Amino acid sequence: MRSLIGFIRRNVRDIHYVYNTLVSVNFTGTLLAIAVIALTLTIPSIFYVFMQNFKESTSDLTIGRNITIYLKNDVDSVVAFQIKDDLQSDDRIKSAELITKDDGLKSFASSMGISEHEVMGNAENPLPHAVVLIPSEEVEASTENLDLLVKEIKNNKYVEMVRVDRDWFKRINSITDAMRYITAVIAAILLLSLVFTLINTVSNRVLLHRNEIEVMKLVGATDLYIIRPYVYLGMWLGFLGCFVSWWLGTIVIFSTERYLNHVAEAYGTHIIFRGLNFRELLMMFVMSTVMCMLVSFISARSSINGIRPQ
Incomplete structure (x- = not known):
């Protein structure tokens, strides 16, 4: 010592x-x-x-970073919410938000400055349910991971189209x-x-x-x-x-x-x-x-x- x-x-x-x-x-x-x-x-x-x-x-920027999923027209709101919850539980996805066809119509009518009835009249709402995703940082940092995630989402039988701005990530x-x-x-x-x-x-x-x-x-x-x-x-x-x-x-x-x-x-x-x-x-x-x-x-x-x- x-x-x-x-x-x-x-x-x-x-x-x-x-x-x-x-x-x-x-x-x-x-x-x-x-x-x-x-x-x-x-x-x-x-x-x-x-x-x-x-x-x-x-x-913190959401413009361009979103992955937007458009569901098929015959998908009801219950299935749409289930799809959103399944995507939200994926570790590769930071957040998921469901925009129902009614919410989409309200947003469109509000942007036009008119009422929903003036937009559609008596016709049925043709807009699909949509799910807006923000991927995790690991997915954002790799084009391969992003493409893999998009491919898996497209394979879902309820998905009509997936839109992603790859240029933003690049x-x-x-x-x-x-x-x-x-x-x-x-x-x-x-x-x-x-x-x-x-x-x-x-x-x-x-x-x-x-x-x-x-x-x-x-x-x-x-x-x-x-x-x-x-x-x-x-x-x-x-x-x-x-x-x-x-x-x-x-x-x-x-x-x-x-x-x-x-x-x-x-x-x-x-x-x-x-x-x-x-x-x-x-x-x-x-x-x-x-x-x-x-x-x-x-x-x-x-x-x-x-x-x-x-």
Whole structure:
């Protein structure tokens, strides 16, 4: 137990030492490294948040996303309600709404600004019962799943016709795929710049302390012992860079909300932006810190191995 407490105390002391020396020395270089890390994390995270909000916003739009099923004219309302309930119980369907032939006639007459009697007179209502479906996200994201669902519905003996706007689903999926691809490409490019910046930063810090490292090697210090402060340096840079990234990303996301809502209003919707939740934010901090520690370890080990005491 005492050895564990001593180990923790030594590491806490080393972390504090790194902050006071390696981070504060060459403060301009430290700020540059933090800025590169923040930029690397900010741009992909902004794209990710925009993509998530886009998916949530389009899920509220019903125009074009509906699958409309027209039943045969001889189907009565009891069978129509049973068909609607069966479809509603399918996991691939988010919601199902039955529009009876009477409701359809009322809606048509209301849109014309006349009464139902003026529309039909004494004739029988020719409109069929219709069921309007909104598919689940899994079906929306896959054309194959959508086609399979439509095919199964068409095989129902009570179904006369199924209408689905496939172009809508293609547009939504293509936009989402494009945003995902752009995010991945930008993240890869920025990640590469981050790695080079960290390597350069850690290598310069090793050179600044070359004399100290030579003395430590002369008195028997192992390479792992010498490398440890530079790993903590990567930890501090990753943590501080992620914090700055979260701060910048929050400002950018919520400052653009008003402008993007002008576009959303043209499509009859309103966007309420959601930032990163606690789990996503925690994951970003962990990934940033661990990645910077790993790169710092590799860079410091390579540089320190090249130092030979004279």
